[in-house]
Amino acid sequence: MTPLEAEIRKIIAVDGPIPVAQFMALALGxxxxxxxxGRDPFGxxxxxxxxxxxxxxxxxxxxxxxxxxxxxMGSPDRIRLVELGPGRGTLMAxxxxxxxxxxxxxxxxxxxxxxxxxxxxRRQQETLADCGVPLSWHASLAEVPEKxxxxxxxxxxxxxxxxxxAVRGKSGWHERMVGLGDDGKLALALHPDPIVGFSAMLPAExxxxxxxxxxxxxxxxxxxDLGRRLVRQGGAALIIDYGHAGGLGETLQAIGGHGFAxxxxxxxxxxxxxxxDFPALxxxxxxxxxxxxxxxxxxxxxxxxxxxxxxxxxKTAAGARATEIDAALAxxxxxxxxxxxxxxxxxxxxxxxxxxxxxxx
Numbered sequence: 001m002t003p004l005e006a007e008i009r010k011i012i013a014v015d016g017p018i019p020v021a022q023f024m025a026l027a028l029g030x031x032x033x034x035x036x037x038g039r040d041p042f043g044x045x046x047x048x049x050x051x052x053x054x055x056x057x058x059x060x061x062x063x064x065x066x067x068x069x070x071x072x073m074g075s076p077d078r079i080r081l082v083e084l085g086p087g088r089g090t091l092m093a094x095x096x097x098x099x100x101x102x103x104x105x106x107x108x109x110x111x112x113x114x115x116x117x118x119x120x121x122r123r124q125q126e127t128l129a130d131c132g133v134p135l136s137w138h139a140s141l142a143e144v145p146e147k148x149x150x151x152x153x154x155x156x157x158x159x160x161x162x163x164x165x166a167v168r169g170k171s172g173w174h175e176r177m178v179g180l181g182d183d184g185k186l187a188l189a190l191h192p193d194p195i196v197g198f199s200a201m202l203p204a205e206x207x208x209x210x211x212x213x214x215x216x217x218x219x220x221x222x223x224x225d226l227g228r229r230l231v232r233q234g235g236a237a238l239i240i241d242y243g244h245a246g247g248l249g250e251t252l253q254a255i256g257g258h259g260f261a262x263x264x265x266x267x268x269x270x271x272x273x274x275x276x277d278f279p280a281l282x283x284x285x286x287x288x289x290x291x292x293x294x295x296x297x298x299x300x301x302x303x304x305x306x307x308x309x310x311x312x313x314x315k316t317a318a319g320a321r322a323t324e325i326d327a328a329l330a331x332x333x334x335x336x337x338x339x340x341x342x343x344x345x346x347x348x349x350x351x352x353x354x355x356x357x358x359x360x361x
Contacts, residue, residue: 004033004268005186008178017179017189020252021162021218024274027267028160029116035268036117050156051240051298051340052091055328057314059094061305062238066095066151067102068358069236073149075104079235080150081133082112084141084222085157087120089113089127095153096131110134112144141225149351152226152237158281159241161218163252163274166195168213173198176214178264186264206248214250216274220284226349227288236350236357240298242343243276251275278347285349293348293360299333299341301359307333 008026011018028035051058070079083092092111099106111133115121121137128135138144165176172194181187199207202215209215226237244251254261256270263272282292294301311329315322333341348357 002033002266002268004030005266007033008186008267009180012179017177017191019164020176020178020188021164023178023264023267024162024252024272027270027272028162030268033268035271036120037268038117038119050087051332051344052087052094052155054331055325056094057307057310057328058302058332059091060098060310061302061307062091062153062155063095063098064102065238065305065358066153067099067105069151069354070102070105070108072354072357073234073236075108076149076234077108078110078148079105079108080112080144080148081109082114082141082144082150082152084114084152084154085160086113086115086124087155089124091153091155092124093127093131096128096133106133110136110148112136112138114138114141114144141222141229146229146233149234150229151235152230154237154239154241156241158218158222158239158276159243159273160271161222163216163218165250165252166198166215166217168209168211168215169194170211173215186267188264203246209248213248215248216251217277217280220280223281223284223349224288227285227290230285230349230351231289234351234353236348236354238346238348239276239281240301240344240346241276243278243295243345246277246279276345278345282347282349289352290349291352291354293350293357295345295347296360297342298344298346299335299339301346302333302341304359304361 004026007030008023026034031037066081086092113124113135115124115137116139166173167176167190169190174190174194177189177191178186179189230237252263252272252274254263254270254272256266261270278295286292307329311325314325318325331340335342337343346359348360350357
């Protein structure tokens with residue numbers, strides 16, 4: 001039994017079964033025993049590898065994207081570049097290095113990093129120690145000062161936000177909970193009472209879903225705050241994540257040691273995530289007046305930004321590393337339902353004054 005499982009069992013003993021979203025929030029964010037509390041989960045020695053760790057090209061193109069968006073904004077004297085869930089700081093380091101070619105943009109920057117993990121904050125501080133721009137760390141977007149226009153980057157951030165689940169029963173939709181099974185182990189169960197008015201929350205085409213159907217949803221607090229800030233302060237947000245175009249089905253999964261694990265086993269020691277519902281994300285931002293661009297596949301986005309040209313440039317300079325660069329390019333743009341180039345999507349949110357954005361056609 002992990003230390004966090006012991007804590008969760010105490011909560012269940014007092015309050016009864018807890019919602020799946022609460023379980024996920026504890027598993028990832030518990031300040032002492034949560035997955036992100038004291039570990040670096042990235043890279044070959046961790047549990048998974050993200051796009052910035054695959055190749056410098058990814059972060060470089062995002063840095064140039066941010067510089068181009070700054071130009072579309074009228075090149076303001078000060079701009080906040082915000083990253084949600086910065087990992088090891090690899091993406092930001094590559095982005096800032098590439099952005100140096102736009103000297104006025106680089107000089108206008110102040111960087112805000114939103115990170116809850118003490119271990120990853122330390123790693124980010126090491127990675128970005130010589131980046132040449134002011135850096136600030138925050139535990140949430142709410143702590144980022146609401147002054148100056150902003151450009152927000154969120155790569156594989158929204159998939160880690162807690163997801164709620166409901167299951168269609170005979171008498172309505174019941175929230176999925178985590179409790180204890182007959183064998184004494186953590187187990188999934190349904191709340192005995194249906195969620196009042198839940199069908200009205202669903203898209204019209206899903207309201208007659210069959211018994212046993214599963215619907216996942218997240219709080220729109222992060223997206224709504226982004227939309228509000230972009231309308232008020234000006235700027236844009238780039239969100240890259242794996243996800244879908246809405247619909248029924250369960251996507252909650254656990255990853256440990258670069259392989260799938262059981263969601264309820266070893267809480268606090270495996271990563272949990274669920275696909276991003278891009279239409280829901282877009283609706284939440286649009287309600288505040290933000291413009292929505294995309295989503296497009298990661299392959300489309302990176303290709304439009306010139307990843308193939310950048311790969312050719314790197315191969316010319318690298319020589320012996322040409323095969324490695326080709327492999328990274330293929331992995332980032334791979335087609336097929338499980339390929340990163342197709343599974344991952346890019347969507348941008350922007351203030352109403354901004355027009356077309358790079359990478360979105």
